[in-house]
Amino acid sequence: MSPTDPAKLTPATHRGGERTISACHTVPLVGGVVGGWVHEQGQRRESGRCSLVILPTGSRFLRLLLTLLLCCVGVGAAVSSPPNVIFILIDDLGWTDLGCFGSTFYKTPHIDQLAARGMKFTDAYAACPVCSPTRASIMTGKYPARLHLTDWLPGRRDLPAQKLARPRIRQELPLEEIALAEALKARGYATAHIGKWHLGGKGFEPEKQGFDLNVAGDHTGTPLSYFYPFRRDKAAMPRLESSAEREYLTDRLTAEAERFIEQNRNQPFFLYLAHYAVHIPLRAKQEFIDEFLKEAPSRTHTNAIYAAMIASVDESVGRLVRKLDALKLSEHTILCFTSDNGGLSVQEGPNTPATSNAPLRAGKGYLYEGGIRIPLIMHWPGVTKAGAICRTPVSSIDHYPTILEIAGALPVAGQIIDGVSLVPLLRQTGSIRREAIYWHYPHYSNQGGRPGAAIRRGDFKLIEFYEDSRVELYNLAQDQGESNDLAARMPELSRELSQELSNWRRAIDAQRMTPNPEYKSPLLQ
Numbered sequence: 001m002s003p004t005d006p007a008k009l010t011p012a013t014h015r016g017g018e019r020t021i022s023a024c025h026t027v028p029l030v031g032g033v034v035g036g037w038v039h040e041q042g043q044r045r046e047s048g049r050c051s052l053v054i055l056p057t058g059s060r061f062l063r064l065l066l067t068l069l070l071c072c073v074g075v076g077a078a079v080s081s082p083p084n085v086i087f088i089l090i091d092d093l094g095w096t097d098l099g100c101f102g103s104t105f106y107k108t109p110h111i112d113q114l115a116a117r118g119m120k121f122t123d124a125y126a127a128c129p130v131c132s133p134t135r136a137s138i139m140t141g142k143y144p145a146r147l148h149l150t151d152w153l154p155g156r157r158d159l160p161a162q163k164l165a166r167p168r169i170r171q172e173l174p175l176e177e178i179a180l181a182e183a184l185k186a187r188g189y190a191t192a193h194i195g196k197w198h199l200g201g202k203g204f205e206p207e208k209q210g211f212d213l214n215v216a217g218d219h220t221g222t223p224l225s226y227f228y229p230f231r232r233d234k235a236a237m238p239r240l241e242s243s244a245e246r247e248y249l250t251d252r253l254t255a256e257a258e259r260f261i262e263q264n265r266n267q268p269f270f271l272y273l274a275h276y277a278v279h280i281p282l283r284a285k286q287e288f289i290d291e292f293l294k295e296a297p298s299r300t301h302t303n304a305i306y307a308a309m310i311a312s313v314d315e316s317v318g319r320l321v322r323k324l325d326a327l328k329l330s331e332h333t334i335l336c337f338t339s340d341n342g343g344l345s346v347q348e349g350p351n352t353p354a355t356s357n358a359p360l361r362a363g364k365g366y367l368y369e370g371g372i373r374i375p376l377i378m379h380w381p382g383v384t385k386a387g388a389i390c391r392t393p394v395s396s397i398d399h400y401p402t403i404l405e406i407a408g409a410l411p412v413a414g415q416i417i418d419g420v421s422l423v424p425l426l427r428q429t430g431s432i433r434r435e436a437i438y439w440h441y442p443h444y445s446n447q448g449g450r451p452g453a454a455i456r457r458g459d460f461k462l463i464e465f466y467e468d469s470r471v472e473l474y475n476l477a478q479d480q481g482e483s484n485d486l487a488a489r490m491p492e493l494s495r496e497l498s499q500e501l502s503n504w505r506r507a508i509d510a511q512r513m514t515p516n517p518e519y520k521s522p523l524l525q
């Protein structure tokens, strides 16, 4: 079987022991605001049902039983500490860039082992095809369009060749947002941000969003250096001012993460480890590159430097798992491993393209599947079943409500969360309530992507291009590679999905593009 054969992810080819959850349940939204949940009095409106228990007069036994039950629940909640959460975010890691997601060239034994122990999501999406907006969605549970933070920061400037001008976007994650770390800190968690932030500079650092510790995170989207010393000119990466000779950034961030785990072993902790890898500039340890130069490349994966960067990320995961085992924390720690957008599949700097997302179409910067579908693995000890596979479409907006539910932290009154908790999927006890997943990307990307929007509902995905309002429609169940545009053949469904997309944009106050006054048509140049 080819390494990226779509059949590899179909139920017929699962190895023994893998469990599959049926795909994509769609249940209409009930109540709340369109496209988001409003939380009232710290209760989820959709799940905050109260049951009135009426006992017959004189039913002393039942009353006693109920009292005992409530006491047990109360005592249990009071004495059991919430689980530790480790969220590992890899920058620009593509959907097929792991062994467990189909690559035969990249070697990821530790991540594959994590997938074998936990749940693998085949249809996980980033909320945006580029960095900062997806990161904002993870931190808030909101669509980037609702936050008016729809491009990487500070963003790409408008060019005369571009017909439309971008809207003015927020330059940082607003302080009034209750970031994931803030919500967990309120629940008693020790919190650490280690790695790439890219959600604002001075005054908007991770420390301002609930993180007790920040290592290496600032306004930038690329590291000052992947190797010692972690500085350029007079600038140094936060808390990496001192470093050992030949030190490699992925290894150093891992060491910082190990130290944080060790120091907080006796209390619940939230570790957000956002590696700068595997973003450009492609730089890796030479001994790893040499190893991959000896290996035969696969049909789609050929870049030895990129493979070496992934190998270091894999080592990082292995080290953290070993650290948890050594400290006897494994059974009380949830691990989430994912990416922020698709793999870089075009030329952008030396030694690129980095990867191929085939069989998916295109890559980072595009609303095609290659730009937004990403690996996602979750391991919740005692809950997720070994080797489980979930085919329900999920999004990076879902991490916030999921982690809050697992941690027993409640949203505050009036807080809007677009994502839905994945707990029923992780427990395999039910489906999630959502009609569709949406994207709004009013920007031209560095990789050649055009501004547009997209909606996935069930197996169908519609992409709208803002320059000419053209739409494309695909049936992802039959056409994973988005090569067969059904828009002309299914005009009614196209109209319906376009309308739904438009309603969603209006409901969340998405910013619009405007005609570019500097525009010079290529025909007139």
Ligand SMILES: [Ca+2]
Pocket (backbone or CB within 6 Å): 091, 092, 130, 131, 279, 340, 341
């Ligand atoms: Ca990225």
